[in-house]
Amino acid sequence: MDIYITGASATRFGELWTSSPRSLSRTAVFDAISDAGIEKDQVDAIYVGNMLSGILGNQEHLGAFFAEELGLHHVPAYKIEGACASGGLAAHLAIQSVRSGVNRTVVVLGIEKMTDHKPEDVARALTGAGSESERISGVTFPGLYAMLARAHMNEYQTTERQMASVAVKNHYHGTLNPKAQFRTNLTIEKVLASSMIADPLKLYDCSPISDGAAAVVIQRDDVMSQSMKKKSVTVVASTVATDTLGLSTRESLLELASTRIASTLAYKEAAISPRDIDVAEVHDCFSIAEIYAMEDLGFYPKGKAGPALERGETHLSTSKKLVVNTSGGLKACGHPVGATGVKQLVEIADQLRGRVGERQVKHARIGLTHNVGGSGATAVVHILKKKE
Amino acid sequence: MESPVKVWRNQKKTRELLGSCGSVHSWTIIRVPPAGFESQAPYPVAVVKLDSGKTITVQFVDWLEEHLVVGQRIILVLRRICEPSLEGVIVYGLKARPL
Numbered sequence: 001m002d003i004y005i006t007g008a009s010a011t012r013f014g015e016l017w018t019s020s021p022r023s024l025s026r027t028a029v030f031d032a033i034s035d036a037g038i039e040k041d042q043v044d045a046i047y048v049g050n051m052l053s054g055i056l057g058n059q060e061h062l063g064a065f066f067a068e069e070l071g072l073h074h075v076p077a078y079k080i081e082g083a084c085a086s087g088g089l090a091a092h093l094a095i096q097s098v099r100s101g102v103n104r105t106v107v108v109l110g111i112e113k114m115t116d117h118k119p120e121d122v123a124r125a126l127t128g129a130g131s132e133s134e135r136i137s138g139v140t141f142p143g144l145y146a147m148l149a150r151a152h153m154n155e156y157q158t159t160e161r162q163m164a165s166v167a168v169k170n171h172y173h174g175t176l177n178p179k180a181q182f183r184t185n186l187t188i189e190k191v192l193a194s195s196m197i198a199d200p201l202k203l204y205d206c207s208p209i210s211d212g213a214a215a216v217v218i219q220r221d222d223v224m225s226q227s228m229k230k231k232s233v234t235v236v237a238s239t240v241a242t243d244t245l246g247l248s249t250r251e252s253l254l255e256l257a258s259t260r261i262a263s264t265l266a267y268k269e270a271a272i273s274p275r276d277i278d279v280a281e282v283h284d285c286f287s288i289a290e291i292y293a294m295e296d297l298g299f300y301p302k303g304k305a306g307p308a309l310e311r312g313e314t315h316l317s318t319s320k321k322l323v324v325n326t327s328g329g330l331k332a333c334g335h336p337v338g339a340t341g342v343k344q345l346v347e348i349a350d351q352l353r354g355r356v357g358e359r360q361v362k363h364a365r366i367g368l369t370h371n372v373g374g375s376g377a378t379a380v381v382h383i384l385k386k387k388e
Numbered sequence: 389m390e391s392p393v394k395v396w397r398n399q400k401k402t403r404e405l406l407g408s409c410g411s412v413h414s415w416t417i418i419r420v421p422p423a424g425f426e427s428q429a430p431y432p433v434a435v436v437k438l439d440s441g442k443t444i445t446v447q448f449v450d451w452l453e454e455h456l457v458v459g460q461r462i463i464l465v466l467r468r469i470c471e472p473s474l475e476g477v478i479v480y481g482l483k484a485r486p487l
Contacts, residue, residue, distance in 0.1 A: 124422035132398075136469050136481045137445045138418060138425040139433040144445075146416035147435050154414075154458060198416045248435045248443040253414060 003098050004224060004232040005384065007036025007217035008346040013334030014181040015115045016211040021053070022069045024213035029070050029109055032215035037228065043217075044103040046070070046077040049090030049110040050338035055125045056117050066109060083129030084285060086110065087214070087341025088240075088371030088380030094218050095238045095382075104223045110342030111213040122209050126337070129374035131246030142206055142286065144247050144375040146198035149288040151253035153200070156303030160200055163287040164191035165310040167204045167332075170284060170325050173316055174332025176359035181210055181334030191287075205287040210334035214343035229387055233352045233367075237269035237383035247375045256376035259296035263370070266381040267298070270366075274298035277322055277383075278364045279351045281344035283372040284329040293370055294324070297381075316359060323361045326351060341371035341380060352386040392477045402481055405464055409487065410438035412460040415448075424470035432456055436484055438464075446484045455486035463487055 009031035011024050033040060046067055054060040063077030082089040087110030097103045114122055127135050130144065152158045167186055174180035186204055194203035221229065241261035244250055250257070267273055274297060282297065284290035294305035294314070299322060312318035316326060327333040327347040330340060348367035350356050364386070371380040415434040418425070425431070432448035432455075448455070449467055462484040469479040 119420065120423040120426065123420065124424070127422055131445075134445045135422075136479075137433050137447045138421060138428065138431060138470065139416075139445055139447075140418055140420065140422055142420070143416045143418045143433050147414040147433075147445075150416065150458075151414045195419075196417070197420050198418055201416075246445060248445045253435065 002221040003095060003235045004219050004221060004229065005216050005235060005345065005349045006219045006224065006228060006232045007032040007038070008349040009035055010179055010214035010343045010346045011212050012179045013210050013212035013336060017115065019211065021111055021113050024211070025066050025069055025109055025111055028213040028215040029107055032107065032217050036217040036219070038105060038217065040072060042105045043072055043075060043107050045075055045097060045106045046072060047090040047094040047106060047108045048077065048079045049087035049108065049342060050079055050112060051081055051083055051086045052112060052114065052125050052337065055128060056121065057113060082378045083373035084283070084337040085341055085371045085373030085378040085380050086338040087343070088369065088382070089341070089378065091216065091342060091345055091382065092238045092240055092380055095235055098218055098220050104220045106218050107215060108218060108342055109213065109215045110339035112336035112338040113211050114209045114336060115211050119209065134246050140198060141375070142198040142201050145286040145288055146201045147247065148253055148292065148375070149200055152288060152291065155254055156306065158291060158306040160192060161188055162306035162310045163205055163291065164188045166284060166287040166290045167191050169309070169312070169315045170329040170331040173326050173359060174328025177328050177333060180328040180332050181208055182328070182332045201286055201288070207285045207330035207335040210336040212334060212336035212339045212343070214339045214346050216342060216345050216349065231353060233349050233384045233386055235382060236385045237266035237381065239265040239269060239381050241265070241379050243377050245374065245377045254302065256292055256296050256372065256379065258376050258379035259293060259370065259372065262379040262381040263297045266383050270383040272366065272383070276366050277368045278366055279326060279348060279361045280322060280324050280368040280370065281327060281329070281347050282324055282370040284325060284331050285335060285372070287331070289372070290324070290329070297368070297370060316361070326356065326359045326361060341369070344369035344371060345382060348384050352384055390476055390479055395477055395479050402466070405482055406466060408438045408440065408464045410436045410462055412458055412462065413437050413443065414458065415456055427471055434484060436462055446482060448486070449483045450485045461487040
């Protein structure tokens with residue numbers, strides 16, 4: 001039995017002060033359902049990925065909340081939380097439920113509303129993804145990734161310029177995405193001159209605080225017509241791995257083991273190798289995180305990703321094969337944490353269906369998404385394939 | 389507001405590690421702090437490997453620029469963690485002082 005993504009849609013990402021979680025959810029889900037060409041009453045279950053609604057917005061019970069809002073009365077509905085990997089985890093569980101035969105048609109909604117709140121409160125809420133001892137230390141998520149960056153710099157001579165080139169690339173891709181939060185080009189010099197957030201990470205090394213929602217419809221092949229199959233993409237791998245909640249207790253600061261393990265399992269499940277991937281959306285919450293991702297996903301040996309990215313090897317206009325973060329990534333498209341993992345699936349599904357216009361990767365046949373929670377305590381990897 | 393019961397439970401861990409020495413494995417300076425830490429920023433935070441082999445993430449106190457290097461020796465001391473809320477208990481815990 002094959003499993004397909006038949007519908008995919010995301011709202012614009014950014015500071016959406018006039019939109020509520022309710023209105024964002026309607027836009028994303030109804031667009032995805034209409035893209036799939038199905039009726040609302042075909043939906044067997046809803047999986048909602050969200051991290052901060054309880055702690056920032058005092059609203060929990062999001063399964064029932066969105067089932068009501070979307071008029072999907074009485075269907076089973078679940079909220080899944082895994083910090084910034086909430087969206088990817090929700091998709092993983094939705095896919096598992098379809099694989100198991102329990103469901104035939106499910107909707108995954110990733111959603112987050114962050115900009116209603118002041119930065120200190122958002123920063124504190126996000127530290128909920130780390131360990132208690134990290135919260136006591138006063139460290140923030142930029143701070144944790146800054147310590148990863150320093151370890152990587154010390155071991156592999158990774159430079160601040162190499163990190164800056166990740167932000168420059170993703171901002172360029174963002175200029176080609178009408179839904180991205182930032183649609184302006186950056187330069188290496190501008191990144192290096194931006195204000196320090198957590199040394200050595202500067203403002204333009206960091207993804208923003210964002211609002212947004214994304215949704216996909218996942219279906220089993222036996223409820224689909226031949227014509228639907230032709231214009232849909234198959235899910236050939238969906239894997240999850242975890243690691244210690246806090247950074248300090250890891251065996252090594254030079255890799256995110258959860259990413260390495262989840263991707264190794266995913267390549268095995270899909271019976272492919274990293275070299276087969278044409279297009280990928282990876283978790284660049286900070287510029288250094290994309291360098292870790294490129295190595296831990298097996299695209300480059302340890303210590304080799306920094307120089308390769310500075311040479312533009314994964315840039316849409318200079319890549320010979322793999323293009324990374326065509327949506328603009330978390331950096332330029334925006335990072336509404338619970339929505340990100342689902343938005344990655346939307347971008348890859350649209351790339352494989354040839355629907356993204358100017359930022360289309362022409363040879364895209366196989367795509368990968370990589371969604372990370374916390375400082376690597378959760379990693380989710382999906383591999384999608386174009387129907388030949 | 390931090391539960392006083394949780395603070396009381398955590399004191400045991402603090403007692404075990406107080407006075408331990410170790411060295412800095414990686415560090416950063418937090419310039420955009422989370423709520424409760426605003427009055428202390430900017431402040432360094434480090435991943436420290438204690439001589440016992442245990443590793444922890446800990447805030448630096450009584451520091452100078454020259455202390456911000458990998459390998460810097462530190463001792464764990466007792467300090468107030470962050471600004472207490474109006475009705476909450478004042479939370480004390482471990483921070484790292486350079487040696």
